[in-house]
Each structure stands twice: as structure tokens, then as C-alpha cells.
Amino acid sequence: MSDSLPRVLFVDDESSILDALQRLVEQEDWDCYYAKSADEALAMLEKQRFDLIVSDVIMPEKNGFALLNEVRKHYPWTVRIFLTAFARQETVVQALADGCVQQIIGKPWNDQELKEVIRSALRQYQQQKNRSIEFQAVINSIPLLPALPQSYTQVRSCISADDVDIDRMAELISQDVGLSSALLRWANSAIFGLRFQVETVKRAIVVLGTDIVESLVLSEAISQAISENLPNVSGFPLNDFQRHSFATAAISRQLIGNLFSSDKEKQDRAFIAGLLHDLGKLAAASFFSQKFAKAISLAKSSACSLSKAEKKILGVTHAELGSFLAEWWALPPLIVNAIHWHHDPAGSPVERDLMDAVHVANLLSHQFGFGSNGDTKPEEATEASWERFFLTEEGIEILKAKTEELVQTMSS
Ligand SMILES: [Fe+2]
Ligand SMILES: [Fe+2]
Numbered sequence: 001m002s003d004s005l006p007r008v009l010f011v012d013d014e015s016s017i018l019d020a021l022q023r024l025v026e027q028e029d030w031d032c033y034y035a036k037s038a039d040e041a042l043a044m045l046e047k048q049r050f051d052l053i054v055s056d057v058i059m060p061e062k063n064g065f066a067l068l069n070e071v072r073k074h075y076p077w078t079v080r081i082f083l084t085a086f087a088r089q090e091t092v093v094q095a096l097a098d099g100c101v102q103q104i105i106g107k108p109w110n111d112q113e114l115k116e117v118i119r120s121a122l123r124q125y126q127q128q129k130n131r132s133i134e135f136q137a138v139i140n141s142i143p144l145l146p147a148l149p150q151s152y153t154q155v156r157s158c159i160s161a162d163d164v165d166i167d168r169m170a171e172l173i174s175q176d177v178g179l180s181s182a183l184l185r186w187a188n189s190a191i192f193g194l195r196f197q198v199e200t201v202k203r204a205i206v207v208l209g210t211d212i213v214e215s216l217v218l219s220e221a222i223s224q225a226i227s228e229n230l231p232n233v234s235g236f237p238l239n240d241f242q243r244h245s246f247a248t249a250a251i252s253r254q255l256i257g258n259l260f261s262s263d264k265e266k267q268d269r270a271f272i273a274g275l276l277h278d279l280g281k282l283a284a285a286s287f288f289s290q291k292f293a294k295a296i297s298l299a300k301s302s303a304c305s306l307s308k309a310e311k312k313i314l315g316v317t318h319a320e321l322g323s324f325l326a327e328w329w330a331l332p333p334l335i336v337n338a339i340h341w342h343h344d345p346a347g348s349p350v351e352r353d354l355m356d357a358v359h360v361a362n363l364l365s366h367q368f369g370f371g372s373n374g375d376t377k378p379e380e381a382t383e384a385s386w387e388r389f390f391l392t393e394e395g396i397e398i399l400k401a402k403t404e405e406l407v408q409t410m411s412s
Helices: 015-025 038-047 064-074 090-098 111-129 133-140 150-157 166-174 177-188 201-208 210-228 238-259 264-276 279-287 289-301 306-313 318-328 333-341 352-367 383-388 393-411
Strands: 007-011 031-035 052-055 079-084 103-106
Touching: 007 015, 007 038, 015 031, 015 111, 031 038, 038 052, 038 064, 052 064, 052 111, 064 079, 064 090, 079 090, 079 111, 090 103, 103 111, 111 133, 111 318, 133 318, 150 166, 150 210, 166 177, 166 201, 166 210, 177 201, 177 210, 177 393, 201 210, 210 238, 210 264, 210 279, 238 264, 238 352, 238 393, 264 333, 264 352, 279 289, 279 318, 289 306, 306 318, 318 333, 333 352, 352 383, 352 393
Parallel strands: 007 031, 007 052, 052 079, 079 103
Antiparallel strands: none
16 A cells, blocks of 8 residues: 555444445545454554544443543544444543544444545644644644535635636525625725625625625634634633724725725735734634633733743644634635734745735734734734835824724724
């Protein structure tokens, strides 16, 4: 078998289950191995590196909990999945919460779903391999990353390389009351400067353009999906987060508009990058709620930046976490880079002017009082980024008044 194929180990004491799994995965580009007991699996793990293990829970002698806890201890890079008829049992659910396993698949399983869970896990694993050991350990401690919200993937599927199905896109968005009302609110907000009322979703798509609509749908869908299960993180009110994201998007767009007044596409890109720059905070609040709350409180008490406090308590910053998630979702490079570099734009390998715009906009947004969202003392703007926009005191006052007005139209 080829060395480059991902290596997957299935463990179950029932031969019929192993046979069924073998038939199911034979077409996949995976190098698969099968073990009938925990001890047999451990002996295999000792001999070679596995990327992923799928194990039964109830097995004679050593059970699945003991096996996967050993795997976590000795082979922390191996992704761990339970395949069990007791998916809802308390101890099994607890194993997910404790990080003993990263995903649970119920028996009897759905063939497509089982393969998709393994494929996603392997993709996450491949992406993780390129990061530092510390980063891998943090990512490994969370359950498998969530899939991109379906509402967004459906909208994205309407856009192909040379064509956009606007009718289908409008139909999909209209089916979701939350998304369509948000889109109309956006379209009618002062930021896009339209001089007429936009009353239908289709009209909104036509006047705003599909790039902007795609990002607005993405931002709304992620907020909806994550906020549904978001625990209450002290110091991180979701409303403030949304106001901050919007204000940063609005300021980025204005900064780029001042430099490139006739380049609407570039202005739109600045807006998109600003809107999603703090995606990692949502991820941190959702995956590491308690630690994230601690980081927020540490940043406050020691008057340091949130990124510094996150590094100390979580081991990663929200910029690193967010860009990892954006990459895992295969979002456009602009978004991945804006998330990654918004606190350090000089590091960005691309589109330095847009990264500078988001960086300065983020700081101005804090300065103007738009949603502290955990970051009470953000870093100073880097001089080079600041100078790019020729901002005078008067210019900043104008920007502030305009942003206040824009945020106001969005919240009313
Ligand atoms: Fe940030
Ligand atoms: Fe921010």
C-alpha cells in the first residue's frame, strides 16, 4: 500500500461488522486495517502511524474507552471516532465532552454519512499536520470541526466559474426567514449607498453583487449556527461582537474607498474581510468557552491585548483559530488571510492594502466604542498601516460620525 494514503484502523469484536466496513470502504483512497480487539489494535499502533481510528465501545477485555484513552495519550495525532449502538448513552456522550473521542457515529450507520465523517476528519488531520505541535494539541482537544452551514454551501453552489443562477440563489435565501430579512437589512443600510429601497431578495442580489451577498450569507449563517449552541461566555456578548464586526467592515470599506474611490470591487473586498476578521472569537467562545472567558478576564485585569491572554490560556490566538477554521471550510484566501493577519498585517503575503485596512479599521472600531467583544486593550496600529490612509484628526472624526450612523441604520 502507498505511504501517502491516509491510514485508517477499524476496531470491532464482531467479524460481521468488520466485513461490512471493509466492503464499504474498499473504493476509498484509504489504507485500511482491521482489528478484532483493543489489544490487537494497540499492537498495530505500535508498529505504524495511523491517521484515524474508528472503534466499537463495548468489547470483551479492554473496551473502547480504555483503547481510545491510550491512543490519546500515546498517539495524540490520531483522530478518534466511536462507532457504537450506544451513541446516546451518558458515558459515550461524556467521552466526547472529555475529548476521549472527537466524533461518534451510531450503529446501524448510514453508509454515506460514515464515509463523510471519516473524509472530513482526514481533511482536518491533513490540514493540522502543517501546524506547530502546540497548535495541533489545541485542535486535537476539540471535537471534529463543524461543517459549513448548509444554507451557505447551497448559495455558493449557485455560483459556478462562468455563471450565476440568481433566481435559484434568491429562492434559496428566501426560504430562510432569518437570512432573507438580514440580507434586506444589509441592502438597505447606508453602507452600500443605494438611493432606493430594496424590497426583494433577488433585487438585493442584483444591486449588491453576488460576492457581497455570498459573504453576508456566510457571516449570518455562521453566526446563526454558532450562536444556537453558544454557551454564555462572560465578557463576550454576541450583540457587541456583531456590532464590532459590522463597524470594522464599514470602516474598512470607507478606508479603501478613500484611496480607491472608483474601485467598487476592492471596496467590497475590504467590507467582506472586515466583516469576518474576528471569526476566531466565535470559534473560541464555542469550543473553549471557559478558557476563552478566562482569557478575556485576564486581558482586562492585566491590561494586555486579548491575543496575548489567549496565547497564555488557550495556547492559540483567535486569529490563528479563526484562520484555521476558515481554511478548513475552504473559504476564499482573502477571508483566510484577513482573519489570520488582522493584528499583524505586515505578515500577510497578499493584498497588503486590504489587510492594513482591516487592521486599522479594527482598532478604530474599538476606539469608536463599537463592541469591546472581549478585547479591552487591543494593540496599537502599526505605523506603516496607519500611514497608508493619511488619516488626520478631522478625518477620524468624520469616519467616526459616518460609522455611528451606519451602525445605527443596521441596528434600527
Ligand atoms: Fe481580533
Ligand atoms: Fe476585531
